[in-house]
Amino acid sequence: MDKRIYFRLKSRHWGMPNETVYLKDIAQIISVGIEAESVKNLPICTLTVEDKILKVIDSMMVVRIIQEYSQGVDIQVIGPTQTVIYLEQKVKPFRPILFLLVWLLLFIGAGLAIMNFHEDVSMREVHVKISEVITGAETEHPLWLQIPYSLGLGLGMVLFFNHVFRKRIMEEPSPMEVEMFNYEENMDRYVSVYENDAWKDRDG
Template sequence: MEKKVYIRLRSRHWSALYDTLHLRDIAQVITEGIAEAEITRLPVCKLTKKDRTIRVIDAMEIVRLLQKIYCDVDVQVIGPIQTIVYIQSKRKRAHPFLFAAVWLLLFIGAGLAVMNFHEDVSMQGVHIKIHEAITGRKVERPLWLQIPYSVGLGLGMLLFFNHVFKKRINEEPSPMEVEMFNYQENMDRYISVNENEAWKNND
């Protein structure tokens, strides 16, 4: 029976420095005529300081490795042709003072942005005109409009970002998550071209 191995590399994988990556860590594997567990346990590489924070594993490395060990195996790669391994260092806990300073800075910045926007579009004047159009009287502070508007502004931001602290409101991704996904995809594409040692050697 002919030995066949079907490999689908994962787009990205997170690991720690000095970890040994096995095939099961970076790929999905299906085999014919050979034990799948035996293939998935194969060590692919060991992460070292030389790799710094990123290591790109090309599909050709996997094919060479399998053909070196099993000379009569037919290897077929399906899907992505590289796996980007992000090497994570030990995370340090944020200092409470630093956390509070960043939180305060963001809070003040966001508040100023909202206030400047309302000043630019003269939101208070709009509320005054709406109150005057409805009641026939002109007042400087139509609170019955301003208070619900302020509450609605906060609720609208919660719905927009689709999160209350760490809890998701619904399964739909927020615009921020979509933008972060697009950024990660573009970053992975750039890294796969510029950090891939196999491509550099060919160049």
């Protein structure tokens, strides 16, 4: 009976130093004519401190390990050809003073950015003009328009980021989450090319 193994590597995996990574940790596996559990439990590598923050596992490395385990097996690689293993770092203790300083810096910076934008587009004059058109009377401070506008600005930012603290408002991802996902995908692609030992060995 023919022996076949199909595996699809994950794009990324998180591990700890001195941890042994098995094939089931980094790939989805389907086997024909060979015990699936034995293939899933094949050790791929052991993470060490020398790996620093990441290690790239290439599909050719996985193929060699499977062939050493069982000769004459037909191996098919589906999907991504590299997995980036990130080593989890020690969690740094919470520093309330540093947190407050960063929060204050971001708060002041965001406030100044909004104020400068409103000054550039003459938002106050626009509100005065809109109030005059609607009410027929000129008012220097149309609070009935400015207060709802300010509240709506804050509400719009909450809806844009789609989070209230750690709670998600809607199921679909926010534009920020989509951009972060694209950044992580590009980072994984870069790392898989320039930090891949298989390519370095070939070039050498």
